[in-house]
Amino acid sequence: MSNQKSKEIKYTSMSAKRRVGNTSTYIVLILMSMIWLFPFAGLVLQSFRSYDSEYGGMVNYLVPKHFSMDNYLFLFSGKTNYLKWYSNTLVIAFAVAILQTIIVLCVSYALSRMRFSGRTALMRFWLILGMFPGFLTMICLYFLLKQFGLTQEGAIPGLILVSVASCGMGYYVCKGYFDTIPKSLDEAARIDGATRSQIMFQMILPLSKPIIIYTALVAFMAPWCDYVFASYVAFGHDESYNVAVAMTRWVWTNDYQGYFTRFCAGGVLVAIPVTVLFMCLQKYYVEGVTGGAVKG
Amino acid sequence: MQDTAVKKPGAVSIFFRALGSNIKEIGTTFVGGDWKTKVSYLVMGFGPLMRGQIVKGAAFLACEILFILYMTGFGAGYLAKFSTLGTVETKKVHRKTVYGDNSFLILLFGLLTIIIIAAIILLWRMNVRENLREELALKEGHKLESNRHFAASLFDRNFDKTLLALPMAGIFLFTVLPIIFMICVAFTNYDSKHQAPTHLFTWVGLANFRELLSFTSSGLGSTFIRVLGWTLIWAFFATFTTYFLGMGVAMLINRKGIKFKKMWRTILVMTIAVPQFVSLLYISKMFASDGIVNGYLLKWGVIHDAIPFWTNPTLAKVMIIVINIWIGIPYMMLIATGLLMNIPEDLYESARIDGATPWQMFWSITLPYMLFVTGPYLLTSFTGNINNFNVIYLLTQGGPKSTTLAGNAGHTDLLVTWLYRMTVNDTNYRMAAVLGIMVFIVVAGVSLIVYNMLPSVKDEEGFQ
Numbered sequence: 001m002s003n004q005k006s007k008e009i010k011y012t013s014m015s016a017k018r019r020v021g022n023t024s025t026y027i028v029l030i031l032m033s034m035i036w037l038f039p040f041a042g043l044v045l046q047s048f049r050s051y052d053s054e055y056g057g058m059v060n061y062l063v064p065k066h067f068s069m070d071n072y073l074f075l076f077s078g079k080t081n082y083l084k085w086y087s088n089t090l091v092i093a094f095a096v097a098i099l100q101t102i103i104v105l106c107v108s109y110a111l112s113r114m115r116f117s118g119r120t121a122l123m124r125f126w127l128i129l130g131m132f133p134g135f136l137t138m139i140c141l142y143f144l145l146k147q148f149g150l151t152q153e154g155a156i157p158g159l160i161l162v163s164v165a166s167c168g169m170g171y172y173v174c175k176g177y178f179d180t181i182p183k184s185l186d187e188a189a190r191i192d193g194a195t196r197s198q199i200m201f202q203m204i205l206p207l208s209k210p211i212i213i214y215t216a217l218v219a220f221m222a223p224w225c226d227y228v229f230a231s232y233v234a235f236g237h238d239e240s241y242n243v244a245v246a247m248t249r250w251v252w253t254n255d256y257q258g259y260f261t262r263f264c265a266g267g268v269l270v271a272i273p274v275t276v277l278f279m280c281l282q283k284y285y286v287e288g289v290t291g292g293a294v295k296g
Numbered sequence: 297m298q299d300t301a302v303k304k305p306g307a308v309s310i311f312f313r314a315l316g317s318n319i320k321e322i323g324t325t326f327v328g329g330d331w332k333t334k335v336s337y338l339v340m341g342f343g344p345l346m347r348g349q350i351v352k353g354a355a356f357l358a359c360e361i362l363f364i365l366y367m368t369g370f371g372a373g374y375l376a377k378f379s380t381l382g383t384v385e386t387k388k389v390h391r392k393t394v395y396g397d398n399s400f401l402i403l404l405f406g407l408l409t410i411i412i413i414a415a416i417i418l419l420w421r422m423n424v425r426e427n428l429r430e431e432l433a434l435k436e437g438h439k440l441e442s443n444r445h446f447a448a449s450l451f452d453r454n455f456d457k458t459l460l461a462l463p464m465a466g467i468f469l470f471t472v473l474p475i476i477f478m479i480c481v482a483f484t485n486y487d488s489k490h491q492a493p494t495h496l497f498t499w500v501g502l503a504n505f506r507e508l509l510s511f512t513s514s515g516l517g518s519t520f521i522r523v524l525g526w527t528l529i530w531a532f533f534a535t536f537t538t539y540f541l542g543m544g545v546a547m548l549i550n551r552k553g554i555k556f557k558k559m560w561r562t563i564l565v566m567t568i569a570v571p572q573f574v575s576l577l578y579i580s581k582m583f584a585s586d587g588i589v590n591g592y593l594l595k596w597g598v599i600h601d602a603i604p605f606w607t608n609p610t611l612a613k614v615m616i617i618v619i620n621i622w623i624g625i626p627y628m629m630l631i632a633t634g635l636l637m638n639i640p641e642d643l644y645e646s647a648r649i650d651g652a653t654p655w656q657m658f659w660s661i662t663l664p665y666m667l668f669v670t671g672p673y674l675l676t677s678f679t680g681n682i683n684n685f686n687v688i689y690l691l692t693q694g695g696p697k698s699t700t701l702a703g704n705a706g707h708t709d710l711l712v713t714w715l716y717r718m719t720v721n722d723t724n725y726r727m728a729a730v731l732g733i734m735v736f737i738v739v740a741g742v743s744l745i746v747y748n749m750l751p752s753v754k755d756e757e758g759f760q
Contacts (some may be wrong), residue, residue, distance in 0.1 A: 136478050170462075
């Protein structure tokens with residue numbers, strides 16, 4: 001009897017303990033959520049601040065006194081090339097996503113499923129190449145692109161070319177995924193007379209939907225942040241800027257002429273589609289990131 | 297085990313032994329070969345063409361013709377000037393521009409020519425071996441592979457070559473060649489005073505490295521050490537703060553009885569989804585001296601002067617690390633969430649029966665497992681942070697400016713942002729190239745040390 005009672009007491013104390021623990025966990029999580037969302041809330045609120053009746057620069061209050069669409073209308077008014085920048089970025093993002101996915105799949109398949117002489121040497125060589133900082137080669141790449149007329153006016157195809165050309169070295173996550181598909185499947189198919197290309201297109205790729213989506217998603221999101229190389233290649237040619245280059249300039253140089261709220265509005269318009277896409281495909285992203293972290 | 301045993305004699309002796317046996321084979325093939333093979337030594341692909349191997353033979357021949365055209369029309373001229381990088385400057389004589397040499401082009405195309413010569417030697421060697429193979433096969437009475445069969449093998453036996461051809465060409469042209477080029481630039485005086493074609497640059501040996509490591513008033517030594525130090529401190533804190541906090545958050549959300557798990561994760565993941573140039577630029581303005589944080593604090597009377605978040609060097613460094621936590625936690629949380637569920641529940645169960653506290657359980661079950669599994673991630677994350685351009689550049693652009701640092705470096709500059717500033721603002725390409733090599737040495741050194749300590753990367757085939 002007493003034994004059971006003491007167990008009961010222990011049980012209630014355990015659940016009380018857990019309740020306290022859960023409550024404090026909730027408090028931490030709610031606080032974190034507030035910190036995490038605060039900048040985004042600020043960004044959206046400030047984008048609605050009226051440009052005409054209030055001020056377009058930096059102010060010391062968060063909630064605008066007059067809500068208006070001034071800043072958004074400005075972006076679409078044709079006074080700047082915002083629409084052009086936006087479409088530039090979209091074009092780059094789609095092209096890079098498609099081409100990069102194809103190339104990464106090719107490289108990963110070859111390195112994962114086939115054994116050829118020089119395979120490990122190649123992988124080691126690429127690993128070493130990857131240790132050089134990317135901006136090191138900027139001037140040389142700029143010059144190479146210039147030879148083909150792919151800078152300034154031609155910056156968009158130039159940027160696509162550069163991103164796609166070197167992407168083969170980023171095969172790690174995808175190869176790691178292919179490595180988990182049992183090799184006995186390949187062997188069975190080869191006994192049935194399938195060629196290597198048939199195995200790739202008819203067997204491995206249909207099994208690899210998550211990693212294909214992950215690769216494409218990561219490739220699609222990168223160009224939206226590309227500031228470094230894009231600003232160098234498109235230098236001085238307003239129509240070839242992408243959103244990151246163009247709007248970074250607004251914040252850094254034109255801030256005090258009231259471009260801050262316009263930056264906020266432009267930023268919101270950039271963030272919405274990318275965020276929505278990411279949230280829809282979050283499942284695949286998590287899968288890719290987790291696999292990549294373990295395999296390295 | 298066997299692999300290491302074979303490697304023991306040393307890479308150099310292996311190389312020379314391989315070279316020796318190659319030369320021997322080239323000799324015996326020539327002596328023992330028929331006239332078709334002998335002609336192939338001069339006209340590549342002649343033998344295969346005569347034996348009906350049209351595809352292979354034509355490919356060899358085409359390569360040789362292209363090579364000769366390239367060398368006579370283009371490559372030889374650049375190669376000849378490679379040792380001086382040009383001597384005749386472009387000048388204006390009586391309003392007319394007289395074009396001279398261009399060091400940049402000579403260096404770039406000279407390198408390209410050297411690589412192409414190496415490639416043609418390799419191809420020539422393949423051509424010799426192909427002849428030998430065909431002769432031996434014919435002698436033994438085998439039939440040679442038909443052209444159609446060879447073409448089909450590109451989608452089967454040789455599918456790897458088909459798949460890798462384009463990516464490798466891209467990587468060669470846009471990564472390998474530029475990197476070799478920039479390594480060479482580190483040994484020249486290519487800077488703002490030597491801009492080809494009007495002012496040529498030339499080889500200077502190790503002078504740039506000496507300048508970087510010299511601690512006199514004009515040298516960059518002390519600045520380099522400080523920037524390198526901050527780079528390593530930053531990489532260390534950025535990696536481990538996000539690692540442990542991210543793991544902690546994942547464990548909080550994973551707790552039994554916590555509801556809306558998916559919602560909490562989605563909120564945190566917002567920082568990955570929103571492009572960094574939007575969120576980081578906004579945050580950098582939030583903490584500016586006239587930004588919203590200082591604005592509210594001043595209005596409420598908490599402070600009387602704006603807090604110099606970005607103008608005080610120490611405070612700026614702390615801010616960068618703190619804001620990086622905001623970005624970095626979600627990544628680690630996503631990774632940890634999946635992995636934590638992989639730990640067998642009965643491990644915790646038995647630990648609990650033995651009376652272990654949650655802290656002890658974390659210390660002796662969760663952490664060892666996580667460190668074991670995420671070893672490669674920690675390494676790539678550390679090296680990634682050494683090269684983490686976006687966070688620093690979007691928040692401070694390397695500032696605040698410093699009077700004690702040379703070479704235009706700011707207090708929060710990493711090696712890579714310093715490199716970027718040297719390239720874009722100062723056009724000091726020679727020092728940028730030297731810095732790039734230094735970054736490589738740091739990253740490679742760290743990777744080499746850590747990589748050999750990782751248990752999970754030793755056996756690649758073990759995963760399959």
